[in-house]
Amino acid sequence: MAVRVRRAWVQTDLLLVGGAAVLSAIVIVARVPFIQPAVGVVLLLLAQGAALGLALLPTEKPQGFTPMLLALGTFASAAEAFGLSASVGITRLSVSLTATVVTVEAVLAAGLRKRRPHLAMPCERAVGSVVVVAGTVAMIVFAVVLGRGIPIVANQAYSTVSFAEPIASTHGVVELKAGEGMPIVIRLANRDGGNGYYSVALKRDDGAQNQVTHVRVPTGQARNVRVGTASANDGCLHRFAIHVRSEKAYVLTLYLRASDRPCQTPGM
Amino acid sequence: MGVTTPMRPATRSERGPGRRPLRGHGVIRETIPNLRRLALLALSPSLGVALIALSYHQSLRSTSAQSGYFLTFWAGIISGAGPLVHRLCSRKVLEGERQLVVAGLALFTFAPKYLRNASGPLFYDERAHWVQLNQVVSGHHLYVANDAVPIVQYYPGLHALSGVIVQATGLSSWTVAEIVVAVVHVLGALAAYMLARTMLPPQGAGIVAAIYMTNAEWIYFDTQFAYESLGVTLVMWVLYFAARTFRARTSRDRTLWAAMVIFVGGLSTVTHHLSTAFLSGILILSVVVLTTAAVVRVVRGGDPHWERIIWLALPALAVSTGLIAYVRLIAPETSEYLGSPVGDVVAQFKSMIMPSSDGQGGRRPFAGSQIPSYERYAAMAAPIVVALLLVWQFVATRAFTRLSGRGLTVVMHWVAVVYVLSIPLVLTIAGSELARRSWAFTYVGVGVVLARLVLAGLHRRAALVGPAAASVLCLLTIGNLAAGQNVPYRFPGPYIFGSDARSVTANMVDAASWWGRIDPDDSSVVVDRYNGVLYQAIPGTRLATPSDGPVLDFYVTQNPPTAPLVRSLADQGFRYLVIDKNLQRWSPMLGSYIAPGELPPGQTVHPVAAKVLERWVNSPYTTRVYDSDQITIYRLDPAYARASWR
Secondary structure, eight states, rough: OOOHHHHHHHHHHHHHHHHHHHHHHHHHHHHOOOOOOOHHHHHHHHHHHHHHHTTSSSSSSTTTTHHHHHHHHHHHHHHHHHHHOOHHHHHHHHHHHHHHHHHHHHHHHHHHHHHHHOOOOOHHTTHHHHHHHHHHHHHHHHHHHTTTTTOSSSSOOOOOOOOOOOOOSSEEEEEEEOOTOEEEEEEEOOOOOOOOOOEEEEEEEEOOOOOEEEEEOOOOEEEEEEEOOOOSSSTTTTEEEEEEEEEESSEEEEEOOOOOSSOOOTOO | OOOTTTTSOHHHHHHHOOOOOOOOOOHHHHHHOOHHHHHHHHHHHHHHHHHHHHHHHHHHHHHHTHHHHHHHHHHHHHHHHHHHHHHHHSSOOOHHHHHHHHHHHHHHHHHHHHTTTSSOOOHHHHHHHHHHHHHHHHHHHSSSSSSSSGGGGGGGGHHHHHHHHHHHOOHHHHHHHHHHEEEEEHHHHHHHHHHTTTTTTTHHHHHHHHHTTTTTTTTTTTTTSSHHHHHHHHHHHHHHHHHHHOOOSSSHHHHHHHHHHHHHHHHTTTTTTTHHHHHHHHHHHHHHHHHHHHHHHHHHTTOOOOOHHHHHHHHHHHHHHHHHHHHHHTHHHHHHHHHOOOHHHHHHHHHHHHHHTTOOOOOOOOTTOOOHHHHHHHHHHHHHHHHHHHHHHHHTTTTTOOOOOOOTHHHHHHHHHHHHHGGGGGGHHHHHHHHHHHHHHHHHHHHHHHHHHHHHHHHHHHHHHHHHHHHHHHHHHHHHHHHHSSSHHSSSOOOOOSSSSOOOOHHHHHHHHHHHHHHHHOOEEEHHHHHHHHHHHHHOBBBBBGGOOTHHHHHHHHOOHHHHHHHHHHHEEEEEEEEEGGGGGGGTSOOOSSSSSSSSSSOOOOOOOOHHHHGGGGGGGGEEEOOSSEEEEEEEEEGGGGGOOO
C-alpha cells in the first residue's frame, strides 16, 4: 500500500509537471510572438528540461513541492492564454492548483495512515518541512519589504540641476527644479542667421504668471534672458510651456536654467 | 581515515548502547525537532535578513574608516544560516525536509544580493543582461547585439527563458529577472545536494550542499541576473545526471540518464560558454579518472566496469562536441572573448619570476581592499585549510587509489584537486578571473572531500569534530565571500568614481532619463562606461566603443575629432556626447574610461585636465543641451565639425 500511495504521489506530480510543461509549450507557441524556429526549440527545451529535472527528484518529496515550484511560471502562462489579467490569473490559478495538489495528497496520505500507521502521519512528519517553508516565506516577505529601503544610487551630494532643452521646433515643455525666488533664465543662441529678433513666451503650469520677453540675438552670438522667477507654490518642481517666436522657424539652442542656489529636492 | 566508507548503515555500536534501530514511530519522533529548534528554524532567516539590511544601512552612513557594518553583516549571515545549516547537516532529518532546508538555505543566500539592489540592476554584467532581456522582449528577436558585453548576444538561454515569462505574465523585466535567478539559485543548490546524494548518505549530502554554498561566487556573483547564474545550475544538474548515468544498472536507465546529460548539456551550451567549457572539462576528467581507476582494478584482478565508463564517455563526448560546434558555427567570437588564458597565465608567471621592465603580470590579492583584517586572513586561510585536508586525504588514500565510495566519488576528489591547483592563479592578472569562475564548479568536489572527512570524524569523535567542522564552515563562508567580491559590490555606500556598483548618482540617473525623454530619433551616444550603463538601458540606444574609432579622444586628449571619426559617428547615429565632470577629479577605480584595454600598454588612467573637457563648451561641433553639477550633454553637429579640425 505504501509503495502504491507513494507511486500515486509521484504520478500526481508527474502528471502535473508534464501537463504544466505541455501547457506552457502551447502557450509559448500561441502567445509569445518571437517564435523563430530555432528559438522555439530552445524555449521548449528549457521548459521541458526544467520540468523533467524536477520530476526526476527522488520520490519522497515534500507534498506539492514540484508543482508549487512550477505553478507560478506555467500557470501564469495559462492565465494569459485564457485571457485573464495576469495578476488575477496568477493568483487564482496558483492557489487553486496548490490547494488541489495538497488536498489530493492529503487524501492519499490519510488512506495510507489508515492502512500503515507507522508510515503515514503526514502532519506530524511534515512539521519540520512546514516550519522551514513558513520561515522561508516570512524571510522572502521581509526581504522584499526591506529591499525597498536600500537605495542603489550612491549617496553623493546632490544640488540644483540646470536644465537645457534642445528643441528642433520653437516650443516645448520643460521641467525645472528651482527654489523659491530663483531667476529663470533662458539662453538663446542664434547660429543660423536671420535678423535675430525673438519673443519668448513663458507660461507657467499653475497659470500664475505669463511673461513675454523680447530679445535680439545677433547671428553667432548668445544671450541670457531672464524671463521670471520661481515661486514657492509647488516646491522645487516647475513646469513651463515655452514658446519662442523668431523670424526663422527654429531655434538651435534653448537653454533654461535656474541659479546655482541649492534646491531642497525631496527624495533624491 | 580516508578509507572510511560512511555509506553502510550504522551498526549497533555506532548508534550507541541501548539504542534500537530507527523504525516506524521512532523515525517520526526522532526526525521532529524540538520546539526551540522549530522556532529558530522559522525565525532565523528573517532575523538574518533584517541584520543584513541593517548592515547595508550602516554602510550607507559610514565613512571609509568605519567597518562595523561588516560585523553586522556576518551576524546576519550566521544567525540566518546557522540553524538551517545545523538542520541540513543533522543525521535524523527526513529526505524531503532536508531538500526543503537546502532550498531555504539557498534562498537565504540569495538575500544579500537581492537586498543590495532590489529595485533595479546594479552590477555591470547584470545591467548588460537586463538590457539584453529588454531588447529581446521589445524586439521579439534573440541574438541581439549588446554593446556592454558583446558576447552575450550569442548565448540567449537566460534571455529566452526570462523573455517568455515577461511576455506571459506581464511582470516587469526586473521582477522576472529576480524571480528567475532566485529559482535558478535554489535549483543549483538542490542539484549539488542531489549530486552528493549519489555518493553519500543524506547527512553527508547535506554537508556537501552547505560547503558548496560557501564558494566564492555563490552569494554575490551567481545571484546576479547573468547567464552564468543559469549556466552553473545547468552544469550542476548535468553532473547529477552524469553520476546517475554512471551508477545506472540497466541499459534503459543508462539511456535515459545519458540522454538527460546531452539534453541539459545542450541547454547549457546555448546559455553560457564558460560554464559549458568547465562542464566538458569535468566530464572529460571523469572519464579519464574512471578509466585509470578501471585499469588499476584490472591490474588488481577486479571488474573494470568498462560498460559504465563508455556510457559516461558518450554523452561527455557529445556535450564537448556540441560546444565546439556551437562556438565554431554560431558564436565564433567566443574564442576571441575568452582569449588564451593558459598562455597568458604562463607568461605572467614567468614575468613574476623574472620581472620585466613594464612590471606587468603579477597582482597582489586585496591590494587597496577595504575589507577588515579578519576577512583578509580568513580569505587566505580558507584555501590553505582545504588544501591541507585534501593533502591529508590524498596521502591517506594513496593518491585516492584506496578510496572507497559510490559513483563519482573519486572524480570529485580530483575535481577538488583542480580547485587547489587553481588557487595560485589568483596571483596573476590573466588567471585570477578564470580561477574565481572555476570555483563555482570545483567547490562541489571540495564539498565531497570535506563531507567524507567530517562523516568519518563524526563516527569517531563527534564532540570534537562537530564544533571543528562548524568552525571550518564559518571560515570558508567568510574567507570565500571576502575573496569573491570587492566591497563596493557587497555594500552600498559613498560614491566611488569609476566603480561598477557605486558610481551611479541621482544626477546621472536624472541626466540619462532626461535624455531618454527628449531623444528625438533613436540616436546613440558617446559616453563613458559608468554613465553608459544608464543610457544603454534606453531601448534602441547604442554606445560608442573603441571599435567605432578613437572615441577616447573625446575625454582624455586634446586631439580634435578626425574626419573619419566624425563621419563614422554620424553615419551610425551617434548624435550626443556625455561628459562626466568627475573625470576631472578622480581616476576611474576600475582603470578604464570606456572599455577595458582601451589604453596603450604602460599607460594608466588619471584625472583629466579641466581644459580637455571644457573645450567642448565652445566647440562648434558640440552644442551644450544639458548641464548639471556633474553631467553635461552635448549634441554633435557633424556639419560644424570641420571648424574644429586642425
